[in-house]
Amino acid sequence: MPEAGSRSAVIGSDVATNLFRGESPIGKRIKIANQSSQVIGVLEKQGSSMWISSEDNNIIIPIREFLAII
Numbered sequence: 001m002p003e004a005g006s007r008s009a010v011i012g013s014d015v016a017t018n019l020f021r022g023e024s025p026i027g028k029r030i031k032i033a034n035q036s037s038q039v040i041g042v043l044e045k046q047g048s049s050m051w052i053s054s055e056d057n058n059i060i061i062p063i064r065e066f067l068a069i070i
Contacts, residue, residue: 006037006038007035007036007037007038007061007062007065008037008038008039008040008061008062008065009030009032009037009038009039009040009059009060009061010039010040010041010042010043010059010060010061011025011030011039011041011042011043011058011059011060012042012043012046012054012055012056012057012058012059013042013043013044013045013046013056014045014054014056014057015056015057015058015059016039016042025039025042026039026040026041026042027039030059032059032061032069033069035065035068035069037061037065043055043056043058043060
């Protein structure tokens with residue numbers, strides 16, 4: 001669990017693979033718009049289809065953190 005008041009993120013499987021190269025990303029930190037966030041989860045690999053873009057490249061953060069960034 002992240003510390004109280006710290007920023008957190010759930011990342012897609014491709015993001016995890018590309019950033020952490022075989023290491024577990026859980027508990028590690030990533031930067032989003034110069035803000036450090038702790039990875040608290042990784043989405044299961046979804047892949048993509050002709051009509052739906054891949055969820056594997058997404059990063060999910062709480063709305064309050066997103067609003068603070070923009």
